[in-house]
Amino acid sequence: MKRQNQGLLALTCCGLIFTAWMSQGNLILVACLLFVLPFVISQAFLVCVGFIIFSYFRIHEAFPLLMPLKIPQLLALASLAGLGWQLWLQRDSVNWHRLQTLFLLFSAWVLVSCLFATNRGEAFASFNGNFIKIVIMVFAISWLPQRQPQLKVIPYLLLLSGLLIGGLALFNKTNGIGLVEGTRVTIGRDIGSMLGDPNDLALVLQFPVSFAMAYSFHGPKWQRALAFVVLIIMIMSVLATQSRGGLLGIACVVFAMALLKSRSIVLPSIISGVGLMALVLLAGISDRSSGGAAEAGIDESAMGRIYAWQAAFNMAVSNPFAGVGLNNFYYNYYFYSPHWDGKNHAVHSTWLQILSETGFVGLVLFLLMVIGALRVSYQLLKRLEHHEMKPLAQGLWLGTLSFCVSGTFLTQGTTWPLYILIGLLLALDRLTLNQEANHARTC
Structure with missing residues (x-):
């Protein structure tokens, strides 16, 4: 078909879709998304990365003009479709890593903490609204990429x-x-x-x-x-x-x-x-x-953190098994803080957030997961010393260390950064090991 005819056909299709949408609304628009399905399947990893970027960087909130487009929701649906299809096609070759086991154990304990939460509604709202997306995307990032150049884009x-x-x-x-x-x-x-x-x-x-x-x-x-x-x-x-x-x-x-x-x-x-x-x-x-x-002496900001940390420890001592529940620190601050200034506060510490919201068991599982991530990132740093993926390995190593240090003062235990790093570490480890294994077989 000539290029001119292709252009006319494309314009005709767009006109028909627009006319149908004007008359039937979003139902026709959803039906038209079926034509995008082949692209979603073939580029599922990029779609997944797009969802992560919008969810983590909150691009649609930084630029409110994008909010009516519901881009994160559309990317989430497309990511799930692409992940399900690829896992079905490659179900016999899916690799499992020890770090994924540690991640699943911690995630399961987060769910347990929701069951024993002081405010179950808030805990399950946070779990269903955010944390379950993190769980799915960790496996999507680690399993979807099939070639190393895909990781270079991230x-x-x-x-x-x-x-x-x-x-x-x-x-x-x-x-x-x-x-x-x-x-x-x-x-x-x-x-x-x-x-x-x-x-x-x-x-x-x-x-x-x-x-x-x-x-x-x-x-x-x-x-x-x-x-x-x-x-x-x-x-x-x-x-x-x-x-x-x-x-x-x-x-x-x-x-x-x-x-x-x-x-x-x-x-x-x-x-x-x-x-x-x-x-x-x-x-x-x-x-x-x-x-x-x-402010003389210990400033207000520092004292606020100390009070929050004391409250977190008190929550863990009172609820040592499963803590007060996911995203429940803020709502329990009044009952456990030694100082009340008229408003609740955030914990301002990743480690104490996990301790207060998931208990001592949750903290141990979280620490094992973080140590596992550090171990994998260090192994990649040494193994890929002379590899083309060395810059990515260094970035992941630096990012993991930065998380551990800044996490002492920032609340990021159940937000995206660590889990994006874990997914990328697993993907890079899998693809480079497969490359080395293929090279060894051909030699």
């Missing part, structure tokens, strides 16, 4: 998304939009977005920092330059949030990369220490209305 998408959110954060800071405490930048605070909290925004911005740092030392010069520019924008954006946990995460990434390059602990310690002090000064934390220089 860091670039993460950097692009981070650049969008970071650029918007700097724009809001410059124009005084959505500032908290007069100086701390947020995004979408007026519409109740997760990015409306400075600490959560710092967490979102921090995730691409590890990959920007890794790719600043690998690839052609233009790629290194672009990665470095993105890294600077990410750091400036985290500084604008004035989040201490975010600054610690950046310092950890700098320290770990310096350690990889120098093989000595003295120089990286000096670099990261001086860098952290410089970041604190540049962030202007002393200007914060809470935790600023105007």
Whole structure:
């Protein structure tokens, strides 16, 4: 068929679909999605990554113009369809990893904590609305990619998304939009977005920092330059949030990369220490209305964290088996905190969040899962030393370390970062091991 005829046929089909949609509404639009099914099946991994990016970076909330399109919901349905189809076709060749066992054990215990939660409605709403998506996507990320080049796309998408959110954060800071405490930048605070909290925004911005740092030392010069520019924008954006946990995460990434390059602990310690002090000064934390220089002794922000941590420990002691339940810390703060200032607070610690919401058993399972992720990432770092996937392995290693450090001050135990890292670690480990096995058979 000639190109002209193909164009006429495409225009005719689009016209018919538009006419049918105008007369019958969304039912026809859903039926038309069947034509997209072959693409979803063949590109299921990219669709899955798209869902993760929209869910984690909250792109549709940062740019509200996209909200009526329901992009996350559509990508979620497409991801499930693609995952189910590929698992059916490849059911005899699905690999299982010990880290997946640890992840499932922890996920099962999160469900147990929901059963024993003080507020079961809130616990199951959080489990069904968010955590179950994380569980499914960990297996989707680890099983869907069939070729290593598919994994190479992910860091670039993460950097692009981070650049969008970071650029918007700097724009809001410059124009005084959505500032908290007069100086701390947020995004979408007026519409109740997760990015409306400075600490959560710092967490979102921090995730691409590890990959920007890794790719600043690998690839052609233009790629290194672009990665470095993105890294600077990410750091400036985290500084604008004035989040201490975010600054610690950046310092950890700098320290770990310096350690990889120098093989000595003295120089990286000096670099990261001086860098952290410089970041604190540049962030202007002393200007914060809470935790600023105007407060004598232990500032309000620090005391707030101490009170929250005491409340978390009290919750675990009172409910040692399964904790107070998923996403129930906030609603139980009043009953367990030694200090009440008229409002509930977040826990501001990943480890104590898991302890308070899932009990001592949940904390042990979570620690085993994190240690397993660290072990796999370190093995990949050593095994892929001279491999083309080395930058991705370094980014995953840096990201896992950054999670462990920043997690002390940021609440990210049941949010996306760690679980995206776990899925990518499993996928990279599987594909590189398969490549080595195939190479060994052909030799």
